[in-house]
Amino acid sequence: MNGEGSLASGASGAGGLHAERSDIKVRFNNVSMHYGDVEVVRDVSFDIAEGEFVSLVGPSGCGKTTMMNMLAGFVRPTSGDVLLEGVPVSGPGPDRGVMFQEYGVFPWLTVEKNIRFGLDLAIKRHVSRTERQAITEKYMRLMRLGDFRDAWPKNLSGGMRQRLALARAYAANPHFLLMDEPFGALDAQTRSDMHELLHQILQAERKTALLITHSVEEAIYLSSRVLVISARPSRIVERIDIPFGFPRDKSLLDSGEFIALRSHLREQVMKQYAEQQALR
Amino acid sequence: MERLTEFGWRLLPFLTVIVVWYLVRWSGLVDQGLLPPPHLVFLDIWQRSTDGTFLIDIWMSVRRVLLGLLFGMLLAVPVGFLIGWDRRIRRFIDPLINFFRALPPIALIPLAIVYLGIGEVAKVAILFYAAFFAGVIVMYEGMSQTNPLFIRVARTLGATDWEVFSKVIVPLTLPHVLTATRVALGVAWATLVASELVAAQNGIGAVIQNASAFFNLTTIYAGIIAIGFFALMMDTILRWASRRFLDWQEREAQ
Ligand SMILES: Nc1ncnc2c1ncn2[C@@H]1O[C@H](COP(=O)(O)OP(=O)(O)OP(=O)(O)O)[C@@H](O)[C@H]1O
Ligand SMILES: [Mg+2]
Numbered sequence: 100m101n102g103e104g105s106l107a108s109g110a111s112g113a114g115g116l117h118a119e120r121s122d123i124k125v126r127f128n129n130v131s132m133h134y135g136d137v138e139v140v141r142d143v144s145f146d147i148a149e150g151e152f153v154s155l156v157g158p159s160g161c162g163k164t165t166m167m168n169m170l171a172g173f174v175r176p177t178s179g180d181v182l183l184e185g186v187p188v189s190g191p192g193p194d195r196g197v198m199f200q201e202y203g204v205f206p207w208l209t210v211e212k213n214i215r216f217g218l219d220l221a222i223k224r225h226v227s228r229t230e231r232q233a234i235t236e237k238y239m240r241l242m243r244l245g246d247f248r249d250a251w252p253k254n255l256s257g258g259m260r261q262r263l264a265l266a267r268a269y270a271a272n273p274h275f276l277l278m279d280e281p282f283g284a285l286d287a288q289t290r291s292d293m294h295e296l297l298h299q300i301l302q303a304e305r306k307t308a309l310l311i312t313h314s315v316e317e318a319i320y321l322s323s324r325v326l327v328i329s330a331r332p333s334r335i336v337e338r339i340d341i342p343f344g345f346p347r348d349k350s351l352l353d354s355g356e357f358i359a360l361r362s363h364l365r366e367q368v369m370k371q372y373a374e375q376q377a378l379r
Numbered sequence: 380m381e382r383l384t385e386f387g388w389r390l391l392p393f394l395t396v397i398v399v400w401y402l403v404r405w406s407g408l409v410d411q412g413l414l415p416p417p418h419l420v421f422l423d424i425w426q427r428s429t430d431g432t433f434l435i436d437i438w439m440s441v442r443r444v445l446l447g448l449l450f451g452m453l454l455a456v457p458v459g460f461l462i463g464w465d466r467r468i469r470r471f472i473d474p475l476i477n478f479f480r481a482l483p484p485i486a487l488i489p490l491a492i493v494y495l496g497i498g499e500v501a502k503v504a505i506l507f508y509a510a511f512f513a514g515v516i517v518m519y520e521g522m523s524q525t526n527p528l529f530i531r532v533a534r535t536l537g538a539t540d541w542e543v544f545s546k547v548i549v550p551l552t553l554p555h556v557l558t559a560t561r562v563a564l565g566v567a568w569a570t571l572v573a574s575e576l577v578a579a580q581n582g583i584g585a586v587i588q589n590a591s592a593f594f595n596l597t598t599i600y601a602g603i604i605a606i607g608f609f610a611l612m613m614d615t616i617l618r619w620a621s622r623r624f625l626d627w628q629e630r631e632a633q
Contacts, residue, residue, distance in 0.1 A: 173531055193537025203532040207550040207627045216546070217536035251627045271536050 122149040124275070124307050125170060130179035131332075132165055139165050140176070141332035147307060154310045154318035156368050157328025158375035163311045164200060166333065167277050170309065171197045193222055196273030198281045200311075202264040204252045211248040213263055214238055217271030238266040241296055257284040265293070269300060276301075276308040282317065291349070294321060302346055315364045320352065327367045330375035337367050415597040423601045433586070433605075440582040441609055443499070443574065444567045447506025451563055455511050456556055459518020469519070480512040485573040497578035505574040506567045514563035521555030554625050561617045568610040 125147040132140035139162040147153050155163045168174045169181045172191040181188045183195075191197075205213050217223065218231040226234075239245050242262040252260060261284045268276065282290045294317065301308060312318050318325045319341055327337040341360070343351060351357050397417050404414050427433030462469040462476075484505050495501035525548075533547045575584025583602050590598035 171531075171535060191531065191534040193535065195535060197532070197535040199528060199532065201528055203528045205529060205532070205547070205550075206629065216533075220537050220542055220546075221539055222537040253627065253629050267532075267536070273535075 123147070124149050124151075124184060125309075126180075126182040126185075127166070127169075128180040128182060130166075130169065130176045130181060132162065132169065132174070133177045138332040140169075141334050142179070143333060143335055144179075145326060145335060145338070147309065150305050150307055151324060152301065152308045152310065152322045154312055154322040154325045155328050156312060156315060156318050156325060156364070157333065158330055158368075158372045159313075161328050161331045161371070161375060162333035163328055164279055166328075167197070167279055167309060167311060170275075171195055171277055193217070193220075193271065194273055195275040195277055196268045196271055198264050198268040198276070198278040200279040200283075202260045204255075204260050204263050204267075206252050209249050209251060210244050210255070210263055211235060211239060213252065214244075214266045214270050216267060223271075234270050234272075238270045242266040258286065258289065261285060262289075262293075272304070274306060276306055278308065279311045280313065281310070283313070290317075295349075297321065298346060315361055315368055316352070319357065319360055319364065320347065325364065327364065327371065330371050330378055336371065337364075339364065413596065415600060419597050420600045420604065423597045424605065427586075427598075427601065436581050436583050436586050437605060437609065440571055440575070440584065440606075443502050443506055443582065444564070444571055444609075444613075446503045447574075448510045448560070448564055448567050450503070450507045451510025451567070452514050452556075452560055455514030455518055455559060455563065456552075459515040459555075459559065460522055460552060462515075463519035463522025463525070469523075476512065476515060480516065484509045484570045485576070488573065488577055492577055501577045502574045502582075505577070506570055509570040510563040510567045513566035514559040517559035517562050518555050521558065522552065525551050554621070554628060557617060557621045557625065561614060561621075564613055564617065565610065568606060571606065 123146045127143050127145050130140060130143045131138070143166065145153075155166065157163055165174065169176055170183070170188060172188045172195070175188075205216065208216065215231065215235045218226065218234060223231065239248060242265060244259065244263060244266065247255065247259065252263065255263065261281065265278075265281055268278075282293050285293060297308075298321070300306070308321075310318070310321060322341050323345075324341060325339045326335050327339070328334070329336045339360070342356070400414075400417050403409055404411060404416055424433070458472070462472050487505060487508060488501075491501040491504055495504055529547050529551065530543055533543050538546065571582070572584035572587060575582040576588070583605050587599050587602035590596075590602065
């Protein structure tokens with residue numbers, strides 16, 4: 100438990116940039132998770148307030164996806180509670196859009212129909228047909244998939260599939276966005292464009308987001324708060340409130356404060372990566 | 380032109396077999412009386428077809444195969460689906476399926492005659508049996524490999540149970556249905572001759588059996604080629620359907 104260093108408590112007290120504690124949307128309450136004999140998550144507690152953007156960074160295989168799956172409603176914690184607006188999560192729902200690490204693009208649907216999948220479901224019956232088409236077109240264009248609207252996913256590159264999965268998740272317009280390494284397969288330029296786009300979407304609609312990433316820079320740039328996850332079993336070793344307001348732009352990446360924060364965070368993450376390595 | 384070349388390539392293996400057939404006959408490796416030459420076999424097919432009886436035999440056989448296949452798949456799809464889906468149902472049904480599948484359909488002919496008589500029903504029932512067990516295995520092995528990720532995705536987008544079924548599970552099941560149909564069709568053709576052992580009045584199987592009673596090898600070969608031809612035609616149609624409707628698949632269903 101020494102891992103929960105002084106910086107952690109200090110930082111969360113200072114920031115104050117995230118929304119008020121009264122509008123807590125998600126609460127992980129002493130959550131632990133075992134798969135058989137393997138302990139994957141150990142006694143994790145944190146809150147996500149309305150409009151917050153929280154990132155999880157930590158070594159591969161430490162249990163980040165597992166934590167997201169508990170919030171998405173695919174697995175239940177072995178002990179503790181994951182509360183969504185005060186109520187334990189009982190299953191998946193359209194309020195929590197998930198962009199999966201493995202994309203989950205439907206191979207039997209064309210690019211266009213993949214994006215429109217969520218919009219064509221019964222829950223979106225109140226949205227007019229023209230509006231649904233407009234939303235589909237919008238995300239197809241933003242994700243630069245317009246030239247491939249009738250292509251099968253098998254003919255897309257990895258980065259294109261990833262953008263398709265993002266388009267589909269965004270188009271369904273969920274209140275929560277849960278994203279598991281959503282930009283991993285993209286080149287630096289596209290990735291940066293996707294960051295701007297995500298900023299815009301979140302700003303416009305004040306969504307709440309949970310992001311899993313291996314990029315410390317990405318985590319800082321996008322988030323209001325970053326949680327550093329330990330080697331397995333997952334614990335939170337550091338909570339850092341990001342002291343930059345929104346909207347942000349790329350010039351932030353070159354600021355001294357950003358660079359200092361980045362190297363501090365990188366060091367923390369490296370330590371955990373080393374421990375996870377030793378674990379194997 | 381390209382189509383013609385393609386057609387030529389399809390035909391080439393069969394032409395090769397015919398050439399080898401002639402060569403074996405001429406080489407003297409096999410007693411000439413035991414291996415009729417191909418042209419006599421085709422002449423036999425032609426003569427039997429023009430006098431009409433062979434066409435009736437073919438039609439009877441094709442009809443039995445199609446009926447057996449239809450009823451077999453009508454049952455195999457839902458059953459294969461259920462046991463592929465639910466582990467408890469699979470635990471219960473799996474041993475039974477493996478037991479009945481191990482039984483050669485020909486062993487059931489006496490039972491079929493006792494319970495179903497010697498008419499069409501008994502013959503179709505045997506083909507149904509063969510088609511069902513072949514189809515159900517393919518169905519449920521395919522289904523049990525279904526990636527649960529797609530269902531999760533649909534759920535997070537707000538799909539109801541019915542929508543998960545109709546918009547995710549059905550499209551994921553379709554390739555397995557087609558593969559199972561192809562396998563079941565092959566098995567049904569393979570079982571045809573046995574099924575027509577039940578009071579063989581007509582059908583290609585009956586033609587072969589009657590010919591064998593008279594040691595008429597030419598007609599036996601004619602019957603065998605007819606079965607192979609129609610089995611291949613039907614399989615080609617199913618393959619075309621897979622290509623046409625399952626274009627999205629990573630690996631083309633062969
Ligand atoms: N369904 C499961 N059954 C058994 N073990 C599992 C299951 N899901 C995950 N695990 C194990 O839990 C651990 C954490 O997995 P998880 O996918 O959460 O890691 P992660 O932090 O997302 O890793 P990565 O960064 O590589 O995606 C791994 O050791 C994995 O093997
Ligand atoms: Mg993961």
